[in-house]
Amino acid sequence: MTIFERMQKLDRRWIYIVVALAIIIPLMIPYNSDNVTTPPTENLYQMIDSFAGREDRAILLSFYHDAATMPELFPMEVAILRHCFERNVKVFTLTWMPAGAPIIEYAINTVKEEFPNIQSGVDYCNFGYKPQPFALVLGMGDNIANTMNTDAEGRKLENLPIMRGINNYSEMNLVVEFSGSVAGMTWITYARPKYGLNVAVGVTAVMAADLYPYLQSGQLIGMLTGLKGAAEYEKLVDVFAAYRDPTRDYSIKVDEDGNKILPGRPFGREILEDESTKRLIRITTQTEAEFTMDQFTAFCAKYPEYIPLLNKLSEVRDDKIIIDISKITPEMRAEMDEALYQELYRLTGDTPYKFKVARIGMNAQSVAHIMIIVFIILGNIGYFIQKARTAKN
Numbered sequence: 366m367t368i369f370e371r372m373q374k375l376d377r378r379w380i381y382i383v384v385a386l387a388i389i390i391p392l393m394i395p396y397n398s399d400n401v402t403t404p405p406t407e408n409l410y411q412m413i414d415s416f417a418g419r420e421d422r423a424i425l426l427s428f429y430h431d432a433a434t435m436p437e438l439f440p441m442e443v444a445i446l447r448h449c450f451e452r453n454v455k456v457f458t459l460t461w462m463p464a465g466a467p468i469i470e471y472a473i474n475t476v477k478e479e480f481p482n483i484q485s486g487v488d489y490c491n492f493g494y495k496p497q498p499f500a501l502v503l504g505m506g507d508n509i510a511n512t513m514n515t516d517a518e519g520r521k522l523e524n525l526p527i528m529r530g531i532n533n534y535s536e537m538n539l540v541v542e543f544s545g546s547v548a549g550m551t552w553i554t555y556a557r558p559k560y561g562l563n564v565a566v567g568v569t570a571v572m573a574a575d576l577y578p579y580l581q582s583g584q585l586i587g588m589l590t591g592l593k594g595a596a597e598y599e600k601l602v603d604v605f606a607a608y609r610d611p612t613r614d615y616s617i618k619v620d621e622d623g624n625k626i627l628p629g630r631p632f633g634r635e636i637l638e639d640e641s642t643k644r645l646i647r648i649t650t651q652t653e654a655e656f657t658m659d660q661f662t663a664f665c666a667k668y669p670e671y672i673p674l675l676n677k678l679s680e681v682r683d684d685k686i687i688i689d690i691s692k693i694t695p696e697m698r699a700e701m702d703e704a705l706y707q708e709l710y711r712l713t714g715d716t717p718y719k720f721k722v723a724r725i726g727m728n729a730q731s732v733a734h735i736m737i738i739v740f741i742i743l744g745n746i747g748y749f750i751q752k753a754r755t756a757k758n
Contacts, residue, residue: 380740397649408587409541409586413539421531423537423538426446426459428543429460429542430468432468438595442567443476444723446473447720451480456489457537458473473489486526503559505537510523535560540552540562542565544568563586566588573590602720605633608630609711647716651715655685
């Protein structure tokens with residue numbers, strides 16, 4: 366038999382095994398791959414980022430789903446919360462579904478582990494589960510504190526520091542709703558025409574086609590689509606919000622002109638296309654912090670008492686100064702300032718697993734799709750060759 370005839374007679378269980386391995390192996394052994402970002406994702410990122418450091422701006426995240434759609438929606442929620450915590454954006458959360466309340470807590474706690482200084486009621490506020498969505502959507506347009514009254518912990522909203530400068534949709538001027546069904550429709554129908562509220566959505570991939578018309582009409586300012594949208598947002602957070610300038614001292618909150626010093630950097634298309642950005646989007650484990658000579662000098666100036674240790678750890682490679690944190694011994698770590706170690710770790714560009722789940726999932730999804738396409742092509746070629754030979758005989 367020819368190879369194509371063998372393919373026709375191949376036991377389908379072998380195909381299932383190959384596809385299963387194509388999914389399992391990339392999940393267990395991640396590899397670096399790029400993910401081209403799209404305008405709906407970039408527009409949402411830029412809108413949220415425009416609120417960075419502002420007392421009079423906030424966003425609202427609506428968790429309108431249960432656990433069934435978490436594989437696609439939860440990575441989006443984690444990525445946006447991480448963006449807000451990195452760039453000092455006030456964020457409020459709520460859900461119209463009782464099953465959504467524990468998902469909010471899970472998402473917030475997942476991200477907060479990496480941000481010990483983030484405080485409830487100061488940097489974020491969780492409204493929890495709220496019934497009567499139509500009344501609350503309209504009520505918040507007039508006054509948020511009077512409509513919601515208390516947060517999920519029972520605290521009076523008007524007494525919370527986060528409410529300073531936040532009154533209604535004029536300040537909380539963006540809502541992002543995550544849903545596996547009719548995402549954003551309540552906000553688009555009631556809040557946007559009456560109050561001009563900006564609306565964006567995060568949806569499962571199967572729902573995206575229904576919502577593209579709202580993007581084209583301008584009723585949605587952005588949209589995250591399934592695991593692909595979550596992977597795109599993770600990339601943007603790594604490249605911009607999680608970025609750290611080695612020369613900048615982030616322990617100083619205000620510069621000499623009185624302006625806030627925010628971690629990260631503003632969005633820029635030229636940065637995404639820059640060759641150096643490839644180092645920031647790797648999802649494999651990274652241990653090396655890279656400096657130019659000027660950057661290393663400025664970095665050492667922030668920790669003058671540790672200059673001998675930094676010189677001992679550094680090595681020159683391709684006109685760059687490299688510090689490999691995996692070479693820091695327990696004894697070195699014990700005598701090293703924790704802030705110094707954490708900053709070195711930040712500068713390696715290593716991303717904790719929970720902040721790259723969507724990108725790892727996209728790797729597995731891509732490999733599995735390619736394998737299925739290969740099987741379809743080979744199967745069709747074999748079928749038509751076999752059919753032609755049968756007709757000839």
